[in-house]
Amino acid sequence: MNKKILEKLLSKDQKISQRKLAVDLGISLGKVNRDLFTLKKFEYIDTNYNITKKGKDFLQSNHPQxxxxxxxxxxxxxxxxxxxxxxxxxxxxxxxxxxxxxxxxxxxxxxxxxxxxxxxxxxxxxxxxxxxxxxxxxxxxxxxxxxxxxxxxxxxxxxxxxxxxxxxxxxxxxxxxxxxxxxxxxxxxxxxxxxxxxxxxxxxxxxxxxxxxxxxxxxxxxxxxxxxxxxxxxxxxxxxxxxxxxxxxxxxxxxxxxxxxxxxxxxxxxxINSYEELRDLDYNSSHLQSDSIKVIENVLKTDLNGINNIKVLKKGMTNRSFFFEHNSDKYIMRIPGKGTDELINRHNEFETYEAIKDLKWTENILYLNPNNGYKLSKFIKNAKNCDPNKLQQVAKCMTLLRKFHNSNIKVNHRFDLYKQINFYEELRGTTSAYRDYDEVKERVKKLRSFIEKNIKREVLCHIDANPDNFIFSKNQLYLIDWEYAGMQDPDIDIAMFAIYAMYDQQKIDELIQIYYCNQCDLITKQKIYAYIATCGLLWSNWCEYKQSLGLDFGAYSIAQYRYAKEYSKKVLNYLGE
Known part of the structure; x- marks a missing residue:
């Protein structure tokens, strides 16, 4: 049944011949005859081709509004x-x-x-x-x-x-x-x-x-x-x-x-679901020329056609990154995420990457902009993250971490743990969602003198020593993503690994002994506990700030606060306070 004939009959101001219907609608006279027969059969028009009430109701009920x-x-x-x-x-x-x-x-x-x-x-x-x-x-x-x-x-x-x-x-x-x-x-x-x-x-x-x-x-x-x-x-x-x-x-x-x-x-x-689909439909679309694409074109000496197989990588806590291919090589482009400019000093990050560029076990950086944080790096093939529940992998990560700390690389900026806690508090701008936050923070502040009294040395530390940042590839282990790195006590990286892995005390103790080759003294162990409490409070505030931007980190957020609460008590009990 031809709906257009029905519309034409509804709007007519004079009798319309079958031939005119055929011409106006661009169909054959035979099809017009067949459609008119069907319309009469359904009583949408009468024998004089006038549209009936049923026909009008049909049009009304099937007219997109x-x-x-x-x-x-x-x-x-x-x-x-x-x-x-x-x-x-x-x-x-x-x-x-x-x-x-x-x-x-x-x-x-x-x-x-x-x-x-x-x-x-x-x-x-x-x-x-x-x-x-x-x-x-x-x-x-x-x-x-x-x-x-x-x-x-x-x-x-x-x-x-x-x-x-x-x-x-x-x-x-x-x-x-x-x-x-x-x-x-x-x-x-x-x-x-x-x-x-x-x-x-x-x-x-x-x-x-x-x-x-x-x-x-x-x-x-x-x-x-x-x-x-x-x-x-x-x-x-x-x-x-x-x-x-x-x-x-x-x-x-x-x-x-x-x-x-x-x-x-x-x-x-x-x-249009991807950059490449847009490119294939309109190569000259103004949206193809984003800042990150321009970086890729300039660094790799290519054009739009040379950038293929773009895929979003897992959305990180801090950044949005995408994978792409050029010729036979693979790359990752990092684009800083929401609120990142407030959290990370990109000039400090640039200094860190300059300091570690000769190390063979960090990512291969092709471009890093200290002003906007855009980073282009070679993709590590056959990569898998460290599984914190596999001690053999953890042991290799601690060996690499110890090797890095012993290299005594230095930069001109320091990661000030307590200053960063206050900074994240200011960023979130409101009272903490945790009812006993002030009490827990007061306990964490009491740990400061104990920590500082027992720091033996300061070297460049990764700070963000998340198991996910330790990458295994065939026979090579890499440590990547140095955004937060700065001068600090090496023991802070052990604490960071533990709280990112969300270890319980037994696993934390195993981790400490793995790093120290079973020669960790009691004071150092308690100092790492103190770092766990302090770093837990740091990342808890970080999570609350991120949540104010609409990002939620689920169980991780509460776990960090629990580290601050429970391990501050442990250390203060040890100190007799």
Whole structure:
């Protein structure tokens, strides 16, 4: 049944011939005859080709009235672009993805548009004035997937399109009349889809061994299905874990896909999920030239085509980094994370890397900017982090740490532990979330004189001696990421390793004896305990500051505070205080 004929008949101001319908709609006269016969059969028109009440009701109930654009996500795979602009505002041929979608919606008369924003939400604000859209703010975009975004827009699902912000359609995918609800699939076969569209539009679930039709992300919901999905989202709100899924998960009910499937060709759209996909679609896009890409081009003497296989590395506590390949080599580009400028002196870091550049067991630094913290380094192949629960690996890490300390490398800056505690307190700016914080801090302060009295020497220390920063690669062990390094007592690195590994006292004692080759005296052991308490308070404050920026480190945060509380008591008991 041709919906466009029905629309044409509704808007006619005079009798329209079958021939004129064929010309206006660009279809054959025979198809016009067949479609008119079907419309009469369903009683949408009468024998004189006048549209009936049933036909008008059909058009009304299947006329898209609004659209919801999902644009809250971080877009992890878009590094390095997503450090400067959210995905929806990436430009293709001089036009942002989201503006193109809005203009396509306007073409078919849809002006009621809701955009769910989160990451860099302020960048979308101008759309309110330019297109009279409404913004819905998703404050949980970092944790939940887009099902939560759709939940926030659940009141606008009836007769609505649902649209991802990162899809570029060659032709306008929206129309004035939709005959039924649907979800859009592509003919492309992919292994991460469990659905396949059948000839009549049904969507069949397939086995995990099969490839399914690619899910595009666009859908239309009529009045009935919009209400049904709203009810499902309200139920999902009672089970918050569901919000960790993409919204398409809710379309599976009782192992069945609740919408019809609609297929488009794979060359009629592009989903922009990565730097390389943007480059392939528009090589001249202004967003391809980020500061970090310019660094890579200059250092490696290459261009955009020489930067391939970009992948986000695990989101670190301090930085965002991405992996890429150039020719046959692999590299890591570090981009400082949120709030990092407050935490780290990049000029001190630069001095440290200059001091250790001749060591064979640190990362190979090709570029380090002391002003913005951008760092380009060679990727360590076949790498794995130290497992703190495997004593054989820990022993090798302590041997390397002892070797480093004995090299007596010096720099002109010092890591002042107590000064840093006060600094992090100032950064968090509010009272600590821990009710007995003042009492615990007072105990930690009492340890200072004991620590300073028993420092035997100061050398360059790593400070951030996290097991994750000890990297095994074949027969080589590396110690990487020297952001916090400075002059200090070598025993501080032992304490740092222990609290990062979240060791209990038995494992801490084993670690101390491994470093000291079973020759650690009681005073030194108690001093390391004192460092554990003091460093625990340091990182506890660091975590509270980071939490004020929206970052959460889970059990690690509480563990650091427990070290401060419990080990300050141990040492003060030993000292008889």
């Amino acid at each position: 609004r659209a919801i654009i999902l644009a809250a996500g971080y877009g992890m795979r878009m590094v390095p672009i997503n450090t400067e602009e959210p995905k929806g505002l990436l430009e293709i041929n001089g036009e942002s993805l989201i503006e193109r979608i809005i203009k396509q919606l306007h073409t078919v008369g849809i002006k009621e548009i809701y955009i769910v924003v989160g990451f860099m939400k302020e960048h979308y604000e101008y759309l309110i004035d330019k297109f009279d859209v409404k913004l819905i703010v998703n404050s949980h975009y970092e944790n939940y997937k887009n099902m939560y975004s759709l939940f926030l827009a659940r009141n606008y699902l009836k007769n609505s399109y649902i649209i991802p912000c990162d899809v570029w359609f060659k032709e306008n995918p929206f129309v004035n009349i939709e005959s039924e609800s649907y979800y859009l699939f592509s003919k492309e076969q992919v292994i991460n889809s469990k659905w396949k569209v059948q000839p009549r539009g049904g969507v069949k679930k397939i086995s995990s061994k099969e490839s399914g039709d690619r899910m595009v992300g666009l859908a239309f919901l009529n009045n009935h299905d919009g209400k049904s999905l709203e009810n499902l989202l309200n139920k999902a709100n009672q089970i918050p874990n569901l919000f960790y899924n993409f919204w398409e998960e809710i379309l599976e009910q009782n192992r069945k896909f609740i919408l019809k499937g609609k297929i488009i060709s794979s060359d009629s759209f592009k989903e």
